[in-house]
Amino acid sequence: xxxxxxxxxxxxxxxxxxxxxxxxxxxxxxxxxxxxxxxxxxxxxxxxxxxxxxxxxxxxxxxxxxxxxxxxxxxxxxxxxxxxxxxxxxxxxxxxxxxxxxxxxxxxxxxxxxxxxxxxxxxxxxxxxxxxxxxxxxxxxxxxxx
Amino acid sequence: xxxxxxxxxxxxxxxxxxxxxxxxxxxxxxxxxxxxxxxxxxxxxxxxxxxxxxxxxxxxxxxxxxxxxxxxxxxxxxxxxxxxxxxxxxxxxxxxxxxxxxxxxxxxxxxxxxxxxxxxxxxxxxxxxxxxxxxxxxxxxxxxxxxxxxxxxxxxxxxxxxxxxxxxxxxxxxxxxxxxxxxxxxxxxxxxxxxxxxxxxxxxxxxxxxxxxxxxxxxxxxxxxxxxxxxxxxxxxxxxxxxxxxxxxxxxxxxxxxxxxxxxxxxxxxxxxxxxxxxxxxxxxxxxxxxxxxxxxxxxxxxxxxxxxxxxxxxxxxxxxxxxxxxxxxxxxxxxxxxxxxxxxxxxxxxxxxxxxxxxxxxxxxxxxxxxxxxxxxxxxxxxxxxxxxxxxxxxxxxxxxxxxxxxxxxxxxxxxxxxxxxxxxxxxxxxxxxxxxxxxxxxxxxxxxxxxxxxxxxxxxxxxxxxxxxxxxxxxxxxxxxxxxxxxxxxxxxxxxxxxxxxxxxxxxxxxxxxxxxxxxxxxxxxxxxxxxxxxxxxxxxxxxxxxxxxxxxxxxxxxxxxxxxxxxxxxxxxxx
Numbered sequence: 001x002x003x004x005x006x007x008x009x010x011x012x013x014x015x016x017x018x019x020x021x022x023x024x025x026x027x028x029x030x031x032x033x034x035x036x037x038x039x040x041x042x043x044x045x046x047x048x049x050x051x052x053x054x055x056x057x058x059x060x061x062x063x064x065x066x067x068x069x070x071x072x073x074x075x076x077x078x079x080x081x082x083x084x085x086x087x088x089x090x091x092x093x094x095x096x097x098x099x100x101x102x103x104x105x106x107x108x109x110x111x112x113x114x115x116x117x118x119x120x121x122x123x124x125x126x127x128x129x130x131x132x133x134x135x136x137x138x139x140x141x142x143x144x145x146x
Numbered sequence: 147x148x149x150x151x152x153x154x155x156x157x158x159x160x161x162x163x164x165x166x167x168x169x170x171x172x173x174x175x176x177x178x179x180x181x182x183x184x185x186x187x188x189x190x191x192x193x194x195x196x197x198x199x200x201x202x203x204x205x206x207x208x209x210x211x212x213x214x215x216x217x218x219x220x221x222x223x224x225x226x227x228x229x230x231x232x233x234x235x236x237x238x239x240x241x242x243x244x245x246x247x248x249x250x251x252x253x254x255x256x257x258x259x260x261x262x263x264x265x266x267x268x269x270x271x272x273x274x275x276x277x278x279x280x281x282x283x284x285x286x287x288x289x290x291x292x293x294x295x296x297x298x299x300x301x302x303x304x305x306x307x308x309x310x311x312x313x314x315x316x317x318x319x320x321x322x323x324x325x326x327x328x329x330x331x332x333x334x335x336x337x338x339x340x341x342x343x344x345x346x347x348x349x350x351x352x353x354x355x356x357x358x359x360x361x362x363x364x365x366x367x368x369x370x371x372x373x374x375x376x377x378x379x380x381x382x383x384x385x386x387x388x389x390x391x392x393x394x395x396x397x398x399x400x401x402x403x404x405x406x407x408x409x410x411x412x413x414x415x416x417x418x419x420x421x422x423x424x425x426x427x428x429x430x431x432x433x434x435x436x437x438x439x440x441x442x443x444x445x446x447x448x449x450x451x452x453x454x455x456x457x458x459x460x461x462x463x464x465x466x467x468x469x470x471x472x473x474x475x476x477x478x479x480x481x482x483x484x485x486x487x488x489x490x491x492x493x494x495x496x497x498x499x500x501x502x503x504x505x506x507x508x509x510x511x512x513x514x515x516x517x518x519x520x521x522x523x524x525x526x527x528x529x530x531x532x533x534x535x536x537x538x539x540x541x542x543x544x545x546x547x548x549x550x551x552x553x554x555x556x557x558x559x560x561x562x563x564x565x566x567x568x569x570x571x572x573x574x575x576x577x578x579x580x581x582x583x584x585x586x587x588x589x590x591x592x593x594x595x596x597x598x599x600x601x602x603x604x605x606x607x608x609x610x611x612x613x614x615x616x617x618x619x620x621x622x623x624x625x626x627x628x629x630x631x632x633x634x635x636x637x638x639x640x641x642x643x644x645x646x647x648x649x650x651x652x653x654x655x656x657x658x659x660x661x662x663x664x665x666x667x668x669x670x671x672x673x674x675x676x677x678x679x680x681x682x683x684x685x686x687x688x689x690x691x692x693x694x695x696x697x698x699x700x701x702x703x704x705x706x707x708x709x710x711x712x713x714x715x716x717x718x719x720x721x722x723x724x
Contacts, residue, residue, distance in 0.1 A: 009688045010420075010686075010687040010688030011688015011689050042685065053409065057409070057414070058683070060413060060511060063507075064416075064504065065687060068501070068504060071501065
């Protein structure tokens with residue numbers, strides 16, 4: 001098996017990631033899988049732990065985001081599948097790459113100010129990419145810094 | 147025949163003997179019982195009341211009467227109204243000293259005068275002049291204060307879960323009381339029973355009942371349907387869509403908790419925005435602002451209102467009548483403000499128009515998934531609303547209404563009971579219980595009294611100044627401190643101001659606290675749990691709401707809405723006749 005996994009988070013900064021994945025799929029002819037991971041860690045900071053409802057809502061939102069990406073792929077003649085997984089983002093990406101025997105993994109590069117509060121700093125992202133390459137054998141591709 | 151007669155005579159004689167015996171026994175008993183009756187009459191009553199320096203009754207103070215030899219003659223504990231009653235047996239000594247002791251207060255001794263002694267000897271009950279206890283600062287004061295501050299910091303920084311932070315605080319104040327007291331008396335805060343006395347079970351059961359009802363409603367798909375209808379009705383006019391979504395979110399927040407409302411509204415709003423090709427934050431930020439301000443129109447709309455209503459005995463109707471006009475005024479101001487700050491997204495940048503693929507998906511999702519449950523929930527919800535409004539006439543407290551409504555709904559729809567029990571957010575309930583204990587600790591050691599006194603001195607007898615102080619202090623502090631613990635701590639402070647400031651008896655300051663603490667939540671991302679939930683979901687859709695971004699949008703919203711609500715409260719309570 002082979003394929004291209006594109007982890008999609010949504011938002012304006014995902015657009016270049018999606019474009020790269022579509023272009024790559026067209027060039028290599030490999031099947032394209034868009035992945036959205038439902039992760040509810042943000043609820044840990046509030047008093048709400050009622051994950052049963054929000055989990056479903058987030059899944060629907062993920063499907064919706066993936067539908068947009070699939071629509072873009074279809075416009076360019078590429079058929080793509082949308083997959084929604086639940087859990088820790090990194091783990092789910094690795095699991096899917098292993099499951100599909102993916103050759104490529106396309107992930108986004110957050111467009112953040114250096115002082116912004118976000119766990120996906122550039123340094124951590126590079127480290128994350130190297131780890132995934134080691135674990136799955138898939139080549140990690142990220143958009144250039146804007 | 148003769149035998150029968152002699153038998154009858156024998157029985158009659160036996161009866162007479164028995165009666166005589168009974169009469170003798172009764173007389174003896176009466177004679178014996180007359181002596182204690184005489185003794186009871188010789189018990190003398192000494193009563194009085196104990197207050198703290200702010201004229202608040204002191205409960206559980208130990209009151210002891212000693213004679214000149216130092217021997218204890220009578221002892222009693224004060225009740226919740228500060229009253230005590232001592233029963234003293236004769237003989238009445240020449241000198242009696244009343245000693246009042248309570249942890250966190252200085253021991254006070256009062257010698258009863260000659261007139262009191264004479265009155266007692268004359269067999270008359272005596273009412274002792276009120277005793278005022280002065281606070282004392284013990285090591286426990288600092289421990290409780292640091293624990294409360296520490297919990298606030300842990301919650302604000304998100305270092306650990308809110309409930310864990312509150313549990314940690316509770317464990318420290320109780321642990322120090324039990325483990326520290328044998329080492330140093332000054333480390334004692336309260337015993338377990340004393341701590342539990344601070345837990346407002348009315349709040350716990352009201353929240354629990356409402357959670358069960360909400361658990362049924364949220365699965366029906368009503369929110370997704372309403373949001374889609376808003377999308378359809380707006381007909382592509384995004385400014386109109388924003389207004390309708392703000393109204394839907396606001397009204398829902400008045401009856402459901404804000405976090406649940408935003409948990410359900412945010413994902414569907416993101417989808418609508420994506421379908422329209424606009425920035426979802428242009429919908430989400432106005433929605434969460436509306437949720438935070440409209441929720442205060444009812445008793446059940448915000449946790450802070452539930453706390454305030456239960457503590458100050460403010461009814462559902464009281465909130466509705468006294469706050470709704472101010473809330474509507476603030477909402478109008480908020481709508482204008484939101485249309486202004488998001489004008490680029492709402493008027494000029496109308497996105498790329500609705501995608502037919504995504505619109506089809508939206509329509510597919512906008513289904514009422516459980517119409518039968520929704521219908522039953524509507525009936526029960528309507529009944530609960532009636533009980534909330536009219537139940538006050540029969541002293542039906544909101545917690546009981548919530549429990550009756552939740553149980554009726556569960557029996558009617560017969561859901562999977564495990565799922566329903568799981569749907570109750572137990573961590574929130576534990577959070578509240580632990581929070582009550584922590585706030586009880588700072589109340590017990592005197593921190594709350596100290597704060598109340600300082601604010602009382604600052605505002606003096608000026609009700610207007612007190613109103614402005616409570617509203618704006620609450621609003622500004624709620625931007626940096628979680629508003630639930632803040633409100634819980636402020637309740638006794640506001641009660642003190644209500645008791646001491648002329649004209650505040652109509653509970654106006656509690657309404658000011660409600661407005662300030664809830665609307666203040668709009669001032670920062672950490673100001674309200676609903677903000678955090680909205681930001682979390684938006685982030686998962688790739689639209690990050692940073693602290694700075696939220697502050698830039700939210701703080702002006704706070705200034706506008708709180709100003710408008712303040713104007714209403716001043717008009718309602720200072721100008722409009724009662």
